[in-house]
Amino acid sequence: MKPKIIQGGSFSDHRGTISYVNDFSFAAIERFYIISNSDENPIRAWQGHKLDAKNFYCLSGSFKIHFVKIDNWEQPSKDLVVESIAVTASESKIVHIPAGYANAIQSLESDSKLMSFSTLPLSNVQEDDVRFDADYWVVGSEL
Numbered sequence: 747m748k749p750k751i752i753q754g755g756s757f758s759d760h761r762g763t764i765s766y767v768n769d770f771s772f773a774a775i776e777r778f779y780i781i782s783n784s785d786e787n788p789i790r791a792w793q794g795h796k797l798d799a800k801n802f803y804c805l806s807g808s809f810k811i812h813f814v815k816i817d818n819w820e821q822p823s824k825d826l827v828v829e830s831i832a833v834t835a836s837e838s839k840i841v842h843i844p845a846g847y848a849n850a851i852q853s854l855e856s857d858s859k860l861m862s863f864s865t866l867p868l869s870n871v872q873e874d875d876v877r878f879d880a881d882y883w884v885v886g887s888e889l
Contacts (some may be wrong), residue, residue: 750842816847
């Protein structure tokens, strides 16, 4: 499985705006959290997940979500292709990163908030979560 965008939309009238992603299913979701990177350290990198799929939705501001498909969990190649998807609060879309990838979350504005939906129960996270140095893979001059 490859990362993908699950597109949503929005509806506005005199009462305000409703944003939605109707094609996103919560059936496999076990938990969620909200990411707010500091201005001093706007990049949260690199977290790999052997079993957990991640789904990201921008609540405010904007982010770049960088990801790599891991070739070897013990010692991944530093030459892996890093891909990126930008998300903003004005868009209504979810970025789905399947299990088997490492990701880096980069805030592009102050006070940005990103919601993350995870498919793995918290009790199984320790056996799944693999951390790599923040500069293990470089995206231009951004990391």
